[in-house]
Amino acid sequence: MAxxxxxxxxxxxxxxxxxxxxxxxxVTRDLGIVHQQTPKNIERLMTVLRELGAYLRPDPGxxxxxxxxxxxxxxxxxxxxxSTGELDILCRLSGGHGCDELLPHTVELQDFDLTLRVLxxxxxxxxxxxxxxxxxxxxxxxxIAALEEREEAx
Amino acid sequence: MRSTDPIAKTRAWxxxxxxxxxxxxxxxxxxLIRESLKQSPLQHLAQSTSQxxxxxxLRKRMRDKRAVR
Numbered sequence: 001m002a003x004x005x006x007x008x009x010x011x012x013x014x015x016x017x018x019x020x021x022x023x024x025x026x027v028t029r030d031l032g033i034v035h036q037q038t039p040k041n042i043e044r045l046m047t048v049l050r051e052l053g054a055y056l057r058p059d060p061g062x063x064x065x066x067x068x069x070x071x072x073x074x075x076x077x078x079x080x081x082x083s084t085g086e087l088d089i090l091c092r093l094s095g096g097h098g099c100d101e102l103l104p105h106t107v108e109l110q111d112f113d114l115t116l117r118v119l120x121x122x123x124x125x126x127x128x129x130x131x132x133x134x135x136x137x138x139x140x141x142x143x144i145a146a147l148e149e150r151e152e153a154x
Numbered sequence: 155m156r157s158t159d160p161i162a163k164t165r166a167w168x169x170x171x172x173x174x175x176x177x178x179x180x181x182x183x184x185x186l187i188r189e190s191l192k193q194s195p196l197q198h199l200a201q202s203t204s205q206x207x208x209x210x211x212l213r214k215r216m217r218d219k220r221a222v223r
Binding site: 017020021022023024025026027028029085109111112114116118120121122125126129132137140141142144145146147148149150151153 | 160161163164165167168171172174175176178179181182184186187188189190191194195196197198199202203205206207209210
């Protein structure tokens with residue numbers, strides 16, 4: 001996260017990490033991001049990925065295939081292993097939401113020396129409802145309760 | 155989705171799309187949420203990822219144990 005910030009990568013934190021940053025008591029092992037798909041930003045993101053030694057996962061053949069810039073310009077999802085943990089790069093969220101469409105549904109968090117743009121809880125709940133995967137449905141009641149607690153907090 | 159009352163909007167959305175999930179909200183233990191909200195976002199994220207690493211290590215140890223048997 002610090003490296004993305006340091007390299008001025010325009011991206012939105014989504015998925016489990018966004019839920020945790022919003023205060024949901026869930027466990028997450030990876031960082032999910034939706035990046036701005038301009039050529040300059042993809043170049044900056046590629047620099048970070050190279051520094052982190054990122055490669056596609058799962059990697060049963062241990063070939064350590066690095067991601068390509070063209071992958072980051074598409075519509076798919078890249079699941080990567082890096083030297084600092086798992087990183088999921090989402091070109092679009094479910095429903096086809098790209099970075100530009102998501103921006104109005106984000107909050108800016110400042111913590112330590114980092115400024116992070118994070119998907120807000122209402123949209124995260126909507127996205128997880130749309131994906132309808134069992135693991136997302138399990139998380140939904142916690143996210144809604146977290147949203148209610150946040151709204152009620154002084 | 156964004157409105158002045160995100161909870162009402164979210165509940166209305168779920169009532170239409172996934173009522174079972176909405177019903178499960180009442181069963182959530184909120185004490186953990188209140189504890190998390192006392193931490194800074196990054197502190198909470200660091201705690202969550204380190205917890206995930208502990209679970210991964212335990213899972214691996216259990217898998218290795220089963221493989222030895």
